[in-house]
Amino acid sequence: MMIQKVTLHHVRIPLKTPFANRLTTVTDRDLILVEAEDEQGSVGWGECVAFSSPWYTEETVGTAWHVMEEFLIPLLLHHRLEHPMEVPERFAPVRRHYMAKAALEGAVWDIWSQRQGISLAQALGGTRKRIAAGVVVGTGSPEDMMATIHRRVDEGYRRIKVKVKPNADVDVLTQIRKEFPDLPLMVDANSAYTLNDLEHLKRLDSFKLLMIEQPLAADDIVDHALLQRELSTPICLDESLHSLEDVRKAVEMGSCQIVNVKVGRVGGLSEAKRIHDYCQARNIPVWCGGMLESGIGRAHNIALASLAGFVLPGDISASNRYWERDLIQPEVVVHNGMIDVSFDRPGIGFAVDRKRVEEICLAKRTFTR
Ligand SMILES: O=C(O)CCC(=O)c1ccccc1C(=O)O
Ligand SMILES: [Mg+2]
Incomplete structure (x- = not known):
């Protein structure tokens, strides 16, 4: 080629x-x-x-x-x-x-x-015929965030991620757990905290969170290892990981128990697959992160998330989550909380x-x- x-x-x-x-x-x-x-x-x-x-x-x-x-x-x-x-x-x-x-x-x-003559999912070694859809709720007033969560749950999403920061975490989580005691729920801090917030972060352990994503600095794996020892909630790293080498070091240091794989953040599908293979061999759960992609990037994410080691729902939602009209046909839809993986058409499986x-x-x- x-x-x-x-x-x-x-x-x-x-x-x-x-x-x-x-x-x-x-x-x-x-x-x-x-x-x-x-x-x-x-x-x-x-x-x-x-x-x-x-x-x-x-x-x-x-x-x-x-x-x-x-x-x-x-x-x-x-x-x-x-x-x-x-x-x-x-x-x-x-x-x-x-x-x-x-x-x-x-x-x-x-x-x-x-x-x-094969689908991108097959080319990557994917096997899942459908993947669980997860969705992200951005920062806002607790009332707006609650209304959005109700809507996303009604739309069938299997896992909700909420953005948190100091002074906008415990209250909204308390409210969510009051209304949805068993909802698969996680938080993403995009580096909003430091180790000075240790006592505060320990309070998040009481909300049965699947994980807390990137609580500390965007380039850190040292403080995250210290924090992980103090928390029962698994830490997931996002911004800190740009390669399989980064993942290996974070895992060896105990900086995270879960890995967010974003194709763009790690330099491509090849590196993403390598990270998947490494984590799968060690029973480290991975999931596919999102970057407000158009349907084109979304199609790549869906193919990647069809690999067997993507055991947790990712930030992969329907086209209509963000777009009035997507750039691909057919658009990505969520049925019963799941998204179909395209295996029948060659390549990404959607027409631009x-x-x-x-x-x-x-x-x-x-x-x-
Ligand atoms: O719905 C999505 O595409 C993911 C939303 C999201 O959390 C995000 C979006 C843009 C950049 C970073 C992040 C993140 O995971 O931190
Ligand atoms: Mg993130």
Whole structure:
């Protein structure tokens, strides 16, 4: 397989309702879509999940476009590849820039699975025919958060994650447990706490949480190990993990008991699969994180979450959770709390709605050499 053409589409999609967390509020989702073509004319799609500002990690739409254009696309074009797992080696001369790398690698995985005549899920080694859907409730007033949780439970979601921060945690959790004593529930702090909050964090142990995601600093695995020894609730790391090596070190130190796998944060599906394999062999539960993806990124996430080690519901929700109209057909739907994995069609298994992509496109550029 040889990639001969890459087109980047910078698109902006309005969210149905703003997504708020402690660091930012996203009202319009800027994304870079990657459309790659091989020497046989097969077309594959990837999605760069960087945001327009660097609140989650240091990458942005601007840095990702720059690094893809100047460095990554030239490394990819006109090089023979036997398998998408070779892409990380080709990108090795570029440090970090995980989301930029993941977007290009995702398009290569799509093309490669099409050429094999198999679904992306099968190409990755997935076996689950359907996956459990989970949903995230952003920060807001306790009343708004409760109303949203009621709605999501009625929609059938199997697990609810709420964003928390100091002074916006215990009260809302108390209310949730009053109304939903047995709901599979977890919290995500996006690094809102420090070890100075230790006594406060211990109070979260009483809410029967599945886990607490990234309570401490975004680059930390040392303090998380200290914290985990003091909590009975499992810690799950998100921002701290960018590679299998990061995961190995965190596991060996006891910094987390559960791993959030985000394709963009770890540099692509190949690394995500390696992390899955490592954790599966050690009975460490993993789940697939979300980045407010369009249907294209969502399709990649669904394929990944079909791997057997993804034993917990991820942040994978229906297209209509965020979008009035998605970029793929058919849209992703949740039935009885589950999402079907596409095994019958080659590649990502969804058609990209090119007309819609054109409508919301802010900038587009094609690279051939
Ligand atoms: O519903 C989703 O796509 C996930 C929402 C979410 O929690 C999130 C969204 C954007 C960036 C980081 C995170 C996170 O998991 O921390
Ligand atoms: Mg998170």
